Amino acid sequence: MAFNIGLSGLRASQVDLDVTGNNIANASTVGFKGSQAQFGDLYSSGFLSSGNMAVGGGVKVQDIKQSFGQGSISGTQNGLDMAIDGDGFFILSNQGQVEYSRAGQFSIDKDGFVVNNQSMRVQGYQADDEGNLSGVRGDLQIDAGNLEPRRTTRFDSELNLDSRESVLEVIRQTYPTPWSDPNNPPAGLAADETLTFTYPDGRTIDVDFQAGDRAQTIAERLNELSGVSSSSRTRLDIVDGVIQPGTNYEVMGETFSVPGAGGGITNSEEARDWLQDAINDSPLNTLNATAQGTSGMRLIDSRGNEVTVTEVDGSGNPVGGGYSDTGVEEITNISLEQGIVATTDAGGTSPILGSDSPDITRTNTFDPEDQRTYNHATSSTIYDSLGNPHTMTQYFVKEPVSGGDSVWAMYVQIDDEDVGDPPFTTGEPTRARYELEFNTDGSLASVDGDPNGQILISNWTPKDDSGQPNGADGPLPIASGGELPIAEPPVSSNFMVDMNETTQFGSSFGVIDQQQNGYTTGRLSGLDVSDEGVVFARYSNGQSQNLGQVALASFANTDGLSPVGDTNWVETFESGQPIFGQPGTGTLGGISASSVEESNVDLSQELVNLIIAQRNYQANAKTIETSDAVTQTIINLR
Template identity: 60%
Template sequence: MAFNTGLSGLRAASVDLDVTGNNIANASTVGFKSSSAQFGDLYASGFLSSGTNPVGDGVRVQDVKQSFGQGNISFTDNGLDMAINGDGFFVLNNGGEIRYSRAGQFGIDKDGFVTNNQNMRVQGFTADDDGNLSGIRGDLQVETDNLAPRRTTNLSSDLNLDSRQSVLENRIRDLGEDLSVADLDGDAFQIEYSDGTTSQLITIGAGQPANEVAELLGSQKGINASARTQFDLSEQFDMAQLASDLSDPDFELTISLNGSDNVTFRGSDGITDLDSLAAAINDSELNTVQAQVSDTGDDISIIDSRGFTVDMAYTTGALGSQSFAAPERGNLFVTAEREVTGILTDSTGTGAFEASFAAGETRITNEFNPLDQRTYNHATSTTIYDSLGNSHEMTQFFVKEPSPGNGVGQSEWSIYMQIDGEMVAGTDETPFTARFNQDGELQSINGDPNGEIVVDDWVPKDANGLPNGADGPPAPGEEVVTPIPEPPTTSAFVVDLSETTQYGSAFGVNDQNQNGYTTGRLSGLDVSDQGVLFARYTNGQSKALGQVALAAFNNTDGLSPVGDTTWVETFESGQPIVGAPDTGTLGSIKASSVEDSNVDLSAELVNLIIAQRNYQANAKTIETSDAVTQTIINLR
């Protein structure tokens, strides 16, 4: 009996050594859980009684139990490495067999599936094309294809219009148009303003060029002036004679501006008729002078855009020379702002200037012009996208308007819209009207309390101003429903201004979002604490590709280890409870991390010594029993 007792002890000690050695061997195995041998004593017993003096029959291994305690979490350089902080197991698909593991060393195979280092696919909750997570479980896959572009169907602007802004109404009077400076020689005058003040005394010199007179007038407060010289050669020359003289190879024509800038044109340079003369003038260094042959072909119009005095003469070898009877002087174009009330001549003036200058009508000159920032109060731009993913710049302009009615409790703004320099939404003809109440809140846009503007006339174009092949506006008569249904089929989109306010503070864009983007390539992956895989693309977009699933068991100790740091479900473990990380009793996910083995090397080395001592002690039991037996055998 002693032999059997000692032998069972050797077997038990050997199993203990095996378990301890296995723990030590896997001290660096990611996700490994240590085990311990559990023993029970043996007694011989009968059916009804174990006797009055029972003697033990040795020991047996009752169980090898694993410890599923949390291991340390270590950071790695792999973004797809995951560690579970808390309860739960990763769910792995091993060719149809479901396994469970705490080892989160994951990567991507050639088909884009997330796998462990044994090519088992990680299970999770899949997402649709828009990144919405579902409750459907399947193999997680990272699509490496380019992200398809998405056209803009909604633009939401949250901004504040400054209620302190004034109405940009600029009224002027046309005081003189096509006014010849010849009528102003020697005049002296002053400008009278609405506040009763007057300008300095202004004197027009005899024969003074129109450009100088315009500069003198334009330097006065509230006055705008320009000059231009325009005439036909027939006003100065006998055109029949000139046409005849052009046939002389010695023909020479000289043009002088303000008594200088002399340029000579010669028959020897190829001038033979009026057409070649006009072409020579246009190609000369007189950049501001343009010549054009009349439709009848018998006259030339001369225009100097600066209003310089033009003098001209020509000579021929046989007939001598001709010149202007008098230099051609320019005309004035003069306007004045509302603050100008009149023009006063002095005692030496003729009064002719006053009579001409006071003529004209009052008109508004600052009608909305997107190129002139003086014609709108505020503007903001954002990038939108067509169906091909091409970017376009959209600008919204806001113009303060006179308050409706008596101006109490309501304010109005006009809204203009432009895409790539072209007006859209019909605002080139009629702007949208935004009305605000006494609290600065938006009441309506063109009567719509939702504050929405539908842009349904946009044709996406390329840099040359030609349609670029993207979807265009809806067909005539086709109704545009808001919000734009998916998938969109036209370039129509909605501008949502419902959050716009009009407070007494500076104009500001609080938020501006649109739902379009261009195509993008996969640039990286991120994993959240909830196990959601986010794909990042080169166009700045990100999208959820799926969510890692975790499984928990009522009896974790009932799982059966099958190698590769994985376990399988058994009858003892119960069925798995699968859910999302960080929900219920399931732990959270730590990205770029792995869970280390929970083996305590110090304790295992001590256990190794204990198992060795136990083995030696049981061997001593057998040795002693053998010695006693030998003594009996040696009896004679």
């Protein structure tokens, strides 16, 4: 009997040693859960046996119980490493077989699936193209492709307009100064001239000009003065009768061959119209080539460059004078702030000032190129359907109070061009102007009568740097069906501007928030994981998007799970069926990103258990040794 008891103790101690050794061996295994051998005593008893005289039969191993207590969480350098802080298991698909694990060392395979070290696919909830998470569970896959661009369809503008500001008023004194020579290229000023500018405080500034100075030079010199602004242009009128069918003409280095009668052009007027279209469609489109009724054609270069038209032969050699029968004119416009007076030393009418009696106007008319005509401006970036960025500028002008209403005018330009809706389905964009009316408490009452504060930009044609349409979706005018809300998916460049949060308080102008929903294309630059297990993709364009969410599972009886190696468990009858859910919901724990859960083995405790198991083994061996000695004594009786 004693031999069997000792043997059972040896077997139990050996199992205890094995369990302790396995715990020590996996003390650094991520997600490992330590085990403990649980023992029970053995008694032989029957229906008629006496309980108070029973002698035990030894010991047996009742169970090897795993401890699913939380292990320490430590950080890593891998953004896809995850640790469960709380209850739950990661769900893994091993070629169709579902296993569960606490080891969150994940990476991405060649197909973009999130996998563990054994290439088992992590299960989760996939997101659609808009980043919306579905409730359908499957293999979690990361799309490493570029993020497609998204056009701007909504622009939210929240700012404050200072109610204390006054209505702007600008006094302009305009001096048109033409000079021309109808038969020769412009030679600039005919003689030296000095302009004297007298300011309201009595100081004077003299500006000297030399004979031959061109309009552009004069304008540049004048713009250097305080309170003085100037612009210039060169204008060339091509008289009807000069442009002939079947003739070659050179304009600023570009040659144009006007078709003859066989090409459908039979007279000088048609030839002029053809040349106008040819210039507008050529690299010279920065010229303003405009037909002037039946009198001829006008070429204007806003930069002040000389515009030449020369008749050439088939080899490009000039046939006649470059300005034959043409009128060339250079114009300089000068605007002075109130109180500034300009005089000239030229006798009579000044070639620059033109008239001694300048036109004086009092106005607050908006001019985007004149900062004196608007109170404030702010710019933001928007995107077309190809993902190209464009600059939208909002200008704000305080309007005179009428009938007790407090009104501001907002003007909108995109890339410095007007985007107002024309009254018909076609036509040049008009100036986009909207009236913002405010309540007495400073809140926005309406925009152009709309109490929701929403406006529609419906006449924007996205253009490239050269000013030509860039191939993105164009406008859908109101007359053609453009309206709010914007259709989904959008089919035009139309977008909504929401001004509902704009206020008019007695504080300085300030942009509180400007947001729009468009962006350019972006490359995948990194991945982040939230506490809810949502995988975010970060792109080079500054955008982020949901790619999916890790799913977790819990069990009614975690101790009933069966270990299958690789720090994984499988469902059993004793564990019950899994309950799936999102991290942080129900009894499921949250996710710690760039972290792993260490083994929950207490190495110090295991070393003590190792000593105890060793002593137990030695003691049970001593029992067998003693029984052997007793038995030997009996055998030696004679």
